[in-house]
Amino acid sequence: xxxxxxxxxxxxxxxxxxxxxxxxxxxxxxxxxxxxxxxxxxxxxxxxxxxxxxxxxxxxxxxxxxxxxxxxxxxxxxxxxxxxxxxxxxxxxxxxxxxxxxxxxxxxxxxxxxxxxxxxxxxxxxxxxxxxxxxxxxxxxxxxxxxxxxxxxxxxxxxxxxxxxxxxxxxxxxxxxxxxxxxxxx
Amino acid sequence: xxxxxxxxxxxxxxxxxxxxxxxxxxxxxxxxxxxxxxxxxxxxxxxxxxxxxxxxxxxxxxxxxxxxxxxxxxxxxxxxxxxxxxxxxxxxxxxxxxxxxxxxxxxxxxxxxxxxxxxxxxxxxxxxxxxxxxxxxxxxxxxxxxxxxxxxxxxxxxxxxxxxxxxxxxxxxxxxxxxxxxxxxx
Amino acid sequence: xxxxxxxxxxxxxxxxxxxxxxxxxxxxxxxxxxxxxxxxxxxxxxxxxxxxxxxxxxxxxxxxxxxxxxxxxxxxxxxxxxxxxxxxxxxxxxxxxxxxxxxxxxxxxxxxxxxxxxxxxxxxxxxxxxxxxxxxxxxxxxxxxxxxxxxxxxxxxxxxxxxxxxxxxxxxxxxxxxxxxxxxxx
Amino acid sequence: xxxxxxxxxxxxxxxxxxxxxxxxxxxxxxxxxxxxxxxxxxxxxxxxxxxxxxxxxxxxxxxxxxxxxxxxxxxxxxxxxxxxxxxxxxxxxxxxxxxxxxxxxxxxxxxxxxxxxxxxxxxxxxxxxxxxxxxxxxxxxxxxxxxxxxxxxxxxxxxxxxxxxxxxxxxxxxxxxxxxxxxxxx
DNA sequence: TATGAATGAGCTTTCATTCAT
DNA sequence: CATGAATGAAAGCTCATTCAT
Numbered sequence: 001x002x003x004x005x006x007x008x009x010x011x012x013x014x015x016x017x018x019x020x021x022x023x024x025x026x027x028x029x030x031x032x033x034x035x036x037x038x039x040x041x042x043x044x045x046x047x048x049x050x051x052x053x054x055x056x057x058x059x060x061x062x063x064x065x066x067x068x069x070x071x072x073x074x075x076x077x078x079x080x081x082x083x084x085x086x087x088x089x090x091x092x093x094x095x096x097x098x099x100x101x102x103x104x105x106x107x108x109x110x111x112x113x114x115x116x117x118x119x120x121x122x123x124x125x126x127x128x129x130x131x132x133x134x135x136x137x138x139x140x141x142x143x144x145x146x147x148x149x150x151x152x153x154x155x156x157x158x159x160x161x162x163x164x165x166x167x168x169x170x171x172x173x174x175x176x177x178x179x180x181x182x183x184x185x186x
Numbered sequence: 187x188x189x190x191x192x193x194x195x196x197x198x199x200x201x202x203x204x205x206x207x208x209x210x211x212x213x214x215x216x217x218x219x220x221x222x223x224x225x226x227x228x229x230x231x232x233x234x235x236x237x238x239x240x241x242x243x244x245x246x247x248x249x250x251x252x253x254x255x256x257x258x259x260x261x262x263x264x265x266x267x268x269x270x271x272x273x274x275x276x277x278x279x280x281x282x283x284x285x286x287x288x289x290x291x292x293x294x295x296x297x298x299x300x301x302x303x304x305x306x307x308x309x310x311x312x313x314x315x316x317x318x319x320x321x322x323x324x325x326x327x328x329x330x331x332x333x334x335x336x337x338x339x340x341x342x343x344x345x346x347x348x349x350x351x352x353x354x355x356x357x358x359x360x361x362x363x364x365x366x367x368x369x370x371x372x
Numbered sequence: 373x374x375x376x377x378x379x380x381x382x383x384x385x386x387x388x389x390x391x392x393x394x395x396x397x398x399x400x401x402x403x404x405x406x407x408x409x410x411x412x413x414x415x416x417x418x419x420x421x422x423x424x425x426x427x428x429x430x431x432x433x434x435x436x437x438x439x440x441x442x443x444x445x446x447x448x449x450x451x452x453x454x455x456x457x458x459x460x461x462x463x464x465x466x467x468x469x470x471x472x473x474x475x476x477x478x479x480x481x482x483x484x485x486x487x488x489x490x491x492x493x494x495x496x497x498x499x500x501x502x503x504x505x506x507x508x509x510x511x512x513x514x515x516x517x518x519x520x521x522x523x524x525x526x527x528x529x530x531x532x533x534x535x536x537x538x539x540x541x542x543x544x545x546x547x548x549x550x551x552x553x554x555x556x557x558x
Numbered sequence: 559x560x561x562x563x564x565x566x567x568x569x570x571x572x573x574x575x576x577x578x579x580x581x582x583x584x585x586x587x588x589x590x591x592x593x594x595x596x597x598x599x600x601x602x603x604x605x606x607x608x609x610x611x612x613x614x615x616x617x618x619x620x621x622x623x624x625x626x627x628x629x630x631x632x633x634x635x636x637x638x639x640x641x642x643x644x645x646x647x648x649x650x651x652x653x654x655x656x657x658x659x660x661x662x663x664x665x666x667x668x669x670x671x672x673x674x675x676x677x678x679x680x681x682x683x684x685x686x687x688x689x690x691x692x693x694x695x696x697x698x699x700x701x702x703x704x705x706x707x708x709x710x711x712x713x714x715x716x717x718x719x720x721x722x723x724x725x726x727x728x729x730x731x732x733x734x735x736x737x738x739x740x741x742x743x744x
Numbered sequence: 745t746a747t748g749a750a751t752g753a754g755c756t757t758t759c760a761t762t763c764a765t
Numbered sequence: 766c767a768t769g770a771a772t773g774a775a776a777g778c779t780c781a782t783t784c785a786t
Binding site for chain 3: 745749
């Protein structure tokens, strides 16, 4: 937006520290955690947080963006290097595994009012997911009659469930396998 | 002292109105909705809410109890009258369908700190669910190798997902079918 | 005021129970104790308390009146039967001893705004006290140069101190003796 | 983190104004006065009061600490410069004179639950008082048989009485003299 | 009369946000 | 830019008082 000048080094450093701190704090105490707590964890003053993120929801949104970025990167890596037969299943599993953070934040966003910037990132994520799924289908590893939106719904659900209900590692593994089993051709 | 005579008529009426209002308000705005809003919706003064539910978490807990009661009733009706082959699937579907309310509340309770009264109700619910599932398995309608906790996990996940993500009716139906398909013998 | 009819028996009984309960409760938790707590202790409903004492301050005032009544009775008994040489000192000591209740209430009244009905009772009390003191002076047991208001001030002070500071029985006895010593002729 | 640099100028100014306002307000209306009233009197917003004193009892405690500090300073000044024969009596009188504030607060603290920080300050105060009293005794100005705790009890009592009962200046002077007379050798 | 549910002003406290330093 | 003190709008909760039962 503002072309202005590139961020000063210390400013960029602070921004990153705040994001990292926020991810931790919100994962621990929920979105109702105070911004002050985030500032403290990041080792900056409260004013600094608000300079970088004019409102709390901006901070939440930025965390989401960050998380999505990482998920997209992971997907693209799998698209480039993975075995089509397994890459899709690996990715699905990976998403659920890393859902502790994501899920928490997602959940909390729900409280902050719906739809914080769906935007192009979501599309990129959806697209990458679709690519992996298509590849798996062509390789005969996924039932041909399941539709992408259903699978994404399943993923969302499993992800939410995994964190909200506090499943044990074992239960989560078995449940994910059950879900994935349902996607394989009989 | 006095052997706690039955609640006065107006008190019982108000209690019910508050519960109904709270269910609506929390479903709409999340658990962070104010108790004042609940009072307004119920058409009573704030003090009345606190007379019936001394703390906000008591109100949340009461809503949960009410919802669970209804779910248990439904299960028992199906156990008594349903066709073993389909009752389990019907119940699963019913639970997800009615999850808009349930899910929201469940979610929010998670934030209120862990474990608001796990209690016997949960056990009754789990037991009823297990009974339906066993009947379906014996009738050959469910894979013999899936375990109850996995299925409950799946249910939780689908339920959470359904409401948190705001699925369309159509998508929800297809997703639930996909899940249930995975539970049927191949 | 209202000549009306004499109080019904149960009403009079309730009034007494409320007063007794209030004395206890306020002595324990201070004047900030809730009227509801008083009602509970008395075994009546809150409405009953307010029927007898239209406002909280009326309840406080009634307690005071009761206490003063007992103090006056005690003084009159000593005037009638006591030894002039010792009656005054006994009374002074008695007042301090029984000050736990009085003191608390007096203190708390201070918070309720100044001067809850000084009235004729105070005069009666002052007069009785003066009578005992005069008798002691005439018997040569009290310095002739101390004035009544000073001694009453001293009494007030000792009384307050005794309860506010939570003196031990031993300390209270020694302090009272020290004070009384100062009143005796050298 | 940061080695707690000195308070910002405006913060220090506000802290002082809040303390001053609180002393006034609580002296006037008792400890039940609202924090809001204190904020208004100090000319700051309610949040500022709570930034400086996270809970109401912290504010009360701070006032006490301030008062005690002043009393200790006065005692030490008298120890350093006063005439042993009179310093003790002057101090006793000074304490009672300034008791309007002290007494009120002391009283109110009593309601806030027992013992807000007894701590070293109390010991310092007690010690200073004892020093003055010893000096007076050695100078032959105080009876050798009175014990320090009795005198402190007397002081407490007189102090409480002075403010609770609203003695006139004249009455207070005469009463204090009467008390002090009792402490002198016959 | 007694009951106890309802009222609603008011209290303490929290926290997102602003702005002087 | 960073700091952190100040702001003030809620929020949860209490309690004296009223009034339908």
